[in-house]
Amino acid sequence: MDDxxxxxxxDNDSLEENAEDTKLEVPExxxxxxKILQRIETVPDIKRDTSGITTQYIAAGIVNLGAxxxxxxxxxxxxxLPLLSPGHxxxxxxxxxxxxxxxxTIYQSEASWVASxxxxxxxxxxxxxxxISQYFGRKKTLLYLALPLVVSWILVASSPNxxxxxxxxxxxxxxxxxxxxxxxxYIEDIAEKPLLPTLANFYHxxxxxxxxxxxxxxxxxxxxxxxxxxxxxxxxxFIAFIFLPESPAYLLSQGKFAEAKTSLTYFxxxxxxxxxxxxxxxxxxxxxxxxxxxxxELFSTRATIKALVVSFGxxxxxxxxxxxxxxxxxxxxxKPFEISxxxxxxxxxxxxxLVTSTYFSSMLLKTIRRRILLIISLTTMAMSLGxxxxxxxxxxSNSITSNSTWVPLLTLCIYVSMYAAGIGPIPWxxxxxxxxxxxxxxxxAITAGFHWxxxxxxxxxxxxxxxxxxxxxxxxxxxxxxIVGAIFVYFFVPETKGRTLQEIQDEFEGIHRHKKHTHVIxxxxxxx
Numbered sequence: 001m002d003d004x005x006x007x008x009x010x011d012n013d014s015l016e017e018n019a020e021d022t023k024l025e026v027p028e029x030x031x032x033x034x035k036i037l038q039r040i041e042t043v044p045d046i047k048r049d050t051s052g053i054t055t056q057y058i059a060a061g062i063v064n065l066g067a068x069x070x071x072x073x074x075x076x077x078x079x080x081l082p083l084l085s086p087g088h089x090x091x092x093x094x095x096x097x098x099x100x101x102x103x104x105t106i107y108q109s110e111a112s113w114v115a116s117x118x119x120x121x122x123x124x125x126x127x128x129x130x131x132i133s134q135y136f137g138r139k140k141t142l143l144y145l146a147l148p149l150v151v152s153w154i155l156v157a158s159s160p161n162x163x164x165x166x167x168x169x170x171x172x173x174x175x176x177x178x179x180x181x182x183x184x185x186y187i188e189d190i191a192e193k194p195l196l197p198t199l200a201n202f203y204h205x206x207x208x209x210x211x212x213x214x215x216x217x218x219x220x221x222x223x224x225x226x227x228x229x230x231x232x233x234x235x236x237x238f239i240a241f242i243f244l245p246e247s248p249a250y251l252l253s254q255g256k257f258a259e260a261k262t263s264l265t266y267f268x269x270x271x272x273x274x275x276x277x278x279x280x281x282x283x284x285x286x287x288x289x290x291x292x293x294x295x296x297e298l299f300s301t302r303a304t305i306k307a308l309v310v311s312f313g314x315x316x317x318x319x320x321x322x323x324x325x326x327x328x329x330x331x332x333x334x335k336p337f338e339i340s341x342x343x344x345x346x347x348x349x350x351x352x353x354l355v356t357s358t359y360f361s362s363m364l365l366k367t368i369r370r371r372i373l374l375i376i377s378l379t380t381m382a383m384s385l386g387x388x389x390x391x392x393x394x395x396x397s398n399s400i401t402s403n404s405t406w407v408p409l410l411t412l413c414i415y416v417s418m419y420a421a422g423i424g425p426i427p428w429x430x431x432x433x434x435x436x437x438x439x440x441x442x443x444x445a446i447t448a449g450f451h452w453x454x455x456x457x458x459x460x461x462x463x464x465x466x467x468x469x470x471x472x473x474x475x476x477x478x479x480x481x482x483i484v485g486a487i488f489v490y491f492f493v494p495e496t497k498g499r500t501l502q503e504i505q506d507e508f509e510g511i512h513r514h515k516k517h518t519h520v521i522x523x524x525x526x527x528x
């Protein structure tokens with residue numbers, strides 16, 4: 001909670017005094033006793049949920065509509081860019097002039113910029129998002145991110161030239177990057193500890209659902225309608241999220257104790273006592289202030305430097321495995337193989353595999369160790385890409401004459417499934433496991449910015465690699481990178497499952513703690 005700006009001069013007595021202002025005594029009709037209920041005056045109830053569990057699930061689903069909108073932005077280029085290619089027969093009306101017959105046409109080099117500028121915009125949105133939420137609040141920051149997304153889709157749908165597409169994608173990317181950094185902290189603030197692992201996985205699940213939704217609406221075969229459907233998601237997010245309360249932790253950091261208690265009661269249920277949790281939050285905020293670090297101080301200790309090396313290394317191999325080029329150009333990836341399915345159908349199957357694997361990945365993360373899952377994920381991805389590259393070379397040399405649809409489709413489905421089960425979510429999960437709490441969010445901001453910078457570079461250079469060395473050798477490059485990534489995990493990434501933060505930090509510091517052994521000495525007693 002180091003991002004929070006405190007206003008904690010009030011003591012616990014004033015906290016309880018302010019909290020009492022929101023109570024209402026209501027007579028109990030069954031046994032004649034009077035029961036104190038909490039009145040929620042700032043926001044309407046989602047439902048009369050006395051336990052708060054349902055409310056937390058619904059709230060997590062609503063806030064992760066931002067992740068859904070981000071996934072749609074990623075999938076847009078796969079369906080829309082082929083419609084804008086010079087040889088496409090469909091007419092895409094982009095001009096705002098009535099009865100105009102102008103068709104916007106973009107070429108391969110321009111298409112690579114249209115796709116990759118989303119990631120460059122995400123870089124500029126991810127890094128300052130935590131600082132912005134510190135001053136304006138979690139809710140306001142997330143709520144206003146819907147605006148640049150809607151503006152971006154308007155620019156993309158109405159632009160008469162490619163420069164409008166550039167600006168639209170860049171603006172949309174700012175919101176995508178900010179969502180990737182701003183959504184998880186809000187979930188952490190509202191979720192109970194037993195529910196946090198499940199609710200934290202909602203971001204990845206909604207993101208992949210957005211990718212699948214983007215592939216499905218790509219069957220509309222009209223860029224204008226495609227943009228309109230994409231714009232409906234941030235609009236729905238704004239309408240639904242406006243009814244949710246601000247983060248309890250942020251309200252508490254601003255000295256708004258009564259509002260913080262009201263917000264926390266909203267998420268915990270009207271029958272639950274939240275006073276102890278309020279006091280715990282207050283103490284956590286005070287502790288974070290005592291140990292607050294700057295971005296410069298992240299590089300001051302050996303443990304944090306090694307943790308940054310691990311997180312950066314995982315992000316490097318995550319992105320250099322080629323996942324974003326596959327998602328951004330899913331339709332184009334299938335074209336060289338001349339499969340019998342039309343490209344949108346192949347992309348939809350790919351998206352469905354991504355969603356289902358992300359859904360079941362949470363079960364794997366509970367049972368299998370992080371290092372083992374990472375190594376299996378990267379190794380299987382390397383085999384899938386290597387098999388697909390071999391198939392392409394055989395087909396290019398006419399060694400294979402028949403069109404085997406199942407080969408490219410199966411290998412790519414295995415590839416995205418193993419990505420979703422391992423190297424996709426684990427680097428983000430380990431950020432909370434290898435960094436102390438007071439540096440986690442700053443480390444997340446830096447790592448997220450680095451993630452989007454790599455995504456931009458790989459997505460932009462993908463088309464250049466395809467033109468220079470053919471799709472087959474490009475896939476071989478991604479395959480070799482996955483193998484190197486598995487070696488990196490084996491030698492440099494610590495196991496975090498079932499270990500405390502202190503044990504992981506000691507390993508980074510080079511401190512080896514030996515378990516204490518209990519020695520049992522048998523004493524033989526003589527006869528009395």
